[in-house]
């Protein structure tokens with residue numbers, strides 16, 4: 309692969325926007341500077357365009373097997389969609405194993421699913437389930453041997469849920485070994501009781517999904533996680549998909565009390581969509597995900613926190629798509645039977661730019677921080693990923709900041725038959741995406757290769 313010289317661009321970092329040229333040699337960024345020359349390089353003129361680091365989505369569920377259904381995007385279609393949305397790295401959350409097996413079982417399974425299929429670089433978060441002492445040791449062994457330096461704990465979803473005793477034990481080891489523990493925070497007892505009561509009284513339409521998973525159930529579990537992480541030696545816990553103002557208050561409280569070493573993620577949908585999506589008994593199935601969408605005031609609180617810095621660290625997606633015409637219909641008579649999850653990996657950067665930056669809610673550097681740099685730092689990928697700096701992988705997005713278009717499923721690339729953002733009028737348009745120096749997306753067309761992505765062994769987290 310030859311050299312490429314991107315001229316006249318506005319480069320966006322987590323702290324500034326500045327004008328410079330970028331020289332790419334093969335797969336990496338060789339130099340950044342003013343008036344760079346390179347006679348044998350292909351010249352790409354990016355005058356008037358933004359140059360963003362390829363975005364890093366640290367919360368996807370490609371090919372997720374949830375028992376009753378399988379997410380419709382596999383590692384090929386899902387990463388094609390990611391690339392077309394300006395994401396050049398994913399860190400995927402594994403499914404639970406159906407049986408009580410070693411932790412390595414799912415690592416092997418995920419290599420089988422992803423290797424040779426993913427079109428962009430990818431890593432995995434391990435999944436903790438049905439814990440015992442030997443699995444606790446295995447977590448550390450695999451972190452070292454496979455570069456899987458984050459392991460997820462679900463505080464709900466029996467029988468795989470991690471109870472408080474194991475959460476404490478896991479976090480203690482995580483603190484000693486420098487392993488990040490992403491946690492799904494919902495109070496299981498509250499959620500299961502409300503689901504059962506709603507089901508029993510015939511309240512089975514989609515609108516009972518958010519009523520069964522209230523914001524307080526999230527807030528309680530966030531608080532518990534952060535307290536237990538502190539007791540475990542300020543362990544590097546990481547709250548996934550924070551959805552509510554109530555949960556946010558618990559995060560702010562821990563930050564105000566000086567607790568360090570933990571990270572917080574929200575997702576595009578919790579910033580831009582509300583529980584009004586559930587009002588329609590049919591269409592509402594599209595937005596059945598856990599945690600559910602909340603109120604307008606929750607969206608506003610999350611945006612405000614992002615604008616303030618140092619409260620929330622990451623905007624991810626929890627991309628977990630199921631086909632509306634078939635898979636989501638499993639819940640048409642009972643929301644509890646609908647496979648949980650929604651698509652979002654392709655929409656994240658365009659929607660965050662348009663709703664966040666173009667509408668003045670966050671700055672451009674803040675967007676890069678939340679979509680690119682912080683996720684790479686927290687999950688041990690920086691500076692190879694998440695920033696446009698010499699020596700980094702040449703993962704680059706060229707974006708027209710002013711172009712307008714309407715988001716519609718017809719222009720999208722995943723396997724799904726809907727987007728939750730249908731009809732959104734967007735400002736900003738991705739023109740080109742480079743993955744390790746190769747042009748993989750040009751004018752909304754995927755031109756990369758199946759299997760072009762490489763497995764990422766991850767290093768130490770910035771939370772440690």
Ligand code: URP
Nearest residue numbers: 597598599626628648649
């Ligand atoms: O509804 C969701 N988010 N499905 C994916 C699995 C999970 O809980 O993250």
Ligand code: ZN
Nearest residue numbers: 367369401626
């Ligand atoms: Zn998830």
